[in-house]
Amino acid sequence: MPDYKTKFNQSWLNKLDSNGNSVKTWLKQGSSETTFICTICRTGDLDCSNKGWKAVEQHMQNEKHKNNLNALKNNSQLTFSISATTSSTSSTHTIQLVDPNKPLLFDDQVSQAEILWALKSVQDAFSYKNSDDVGELFRTMFPDSKIAQKFSIQHSKMSYVISHGLGPYFRDLLIKDIKNCERFVLCFDEQTNNQNKKQLDLYFRYWSSQKGLVVTRYYRTILLDHAQANVVVDGILGTFRTDGIDISKLLMLSRDNPNVNKTVEKMINDAMKKVNAELLNIGTCNLHVIHNGFKAGTTETNWHVENFCMNIWSWFQKSPARQEDFENIVDELNEAIKKTILYFSSTRWVLLGKVIDQVL
Structure with missing residues (x-):
């Protein structure tokens, strides 16, 4: 047939x-x-x-x-x-x-709405889990919207949209901006995250010709098993090679003072010398030295005033009634006193003076 x-x-x-x-x-x-x-x-x-x-x-x-x-x-x-x-x-x-600039096709309009929500979540530091029910909320709020009826973005999809959709786009813009600038500063900090993994966060600080000012932009996060100096350096230089960033444009490093970071700076400087470049050395961070100097002086007095200041903060912090009474007294006195009791951090000794002034 x-x-x-x-x-x-x-x-x-x-x-x-x-x-x-x-x-x-x-x-x-x-x-x-x-x-x-x-x-x-x-x-x-x-x-x-x-x-x-x-x-x-x-x-x-x-x-x-x-x-x-x-x-x-x-x-x-x-x-x-x-x-x-x-x-x-x-x-x-x-x-x-x-x-x-003309209207998008319907599926593109739905995707645009989901992308805008993802950007809003990043901007305001929303949890990914907050997106699980937002689609149902939009459908209830806007029952006549076809876009709201099709809107669907749960925490897993949100993660992929941000990490694999928006992330590469903004990283490419950053890398392009970095390649066009004359010099840049690399800011890095290594710490243990809540998953008990070593996390190395990298930032760039540079003059952006596009914005006309100095900007600090997030670059990458590298997860490490061990955070010895050579591992950190390999991670940093490896990302530079992957993204085609010229290491000779690196002006200086912004870091804290642990000995491992001093070694990192030396090793990166040695790598730069191989391409006839060198880091600008203005010494280590002076803030730690200043804070520790104030700590040593305060400890020698044996006044233990820092403990008294923290007890005052706790006494008001744990009682809404005391906070309200304090605010009412400040209003009655008409004094230029902050209504918020200042908190003293044990690593910021220079700020202890402001706390003492408020207590007195």
Whole structure:
């Protein structure tokens, strides 16, 4: 029995859809004679060998197609540039917008909403878990919004969007900016995170020609098993090589004072000398020396005033009633006294004077 198959008919391009619009704005023949494609839905080859035109009509009734077609109507300058590689296995189609500021297709609008929410979550330090129920919240708040009905981003998807979607984009912008600047400072800090892993955070501080000011930008996080100096240096230099960052542009390191970091600075400086460059050395961080100097002087007095200041803070902090009484007294005295009891940190001895002034 012969195998009869319906072929794509060029006369179909003269037909109208249910709204009276010509289908030729989106209907094209596929890579074979028995297939068709929809350019606004960005489909691959759709089969019409059995149902013929009926297969095209079924696609027109698809909800996704209707939404994309409505977006097309709102953009009279939306044009499509189709480049097809005709073969027995695949076809490639490119869609270009004349004006990128015009409305997006429906699926792109949903993706845009999810991306904007991801950016908002990063900006305001929301937990990934906070996104688990936000889709249902938006559907309740905006029942007439088709975008809200399709909005879906849970904590796992949020993690992928930020780490693998947005992250590489912003990192590429940063690397491009770094390559265009004359010199930059590398800020790094190694610590143990809440997963009991060694975490090395890297930041760049540099003059951004794009913004016209000095900026500090997050670069990368490297997880380490052991944090010896050579491991830290290998991690830093390895990321530079991967991203094509010229080490000779490194001006200096911003770090704290542990001995391992002093060794890191020496090893990086040795690596720079191999390319006829050198770190700018202005000495170690003086803040630790100053704080420790004040600590030594205060300890010699045996006044133990720091303990008294911390007890005062705790006495007010653990009682809302005492806090309210303190604020009322300050208002009655009309004194220029801060209503918040200052907290003394045992590593910031220079600030002890401000705390004592408030107590007195």
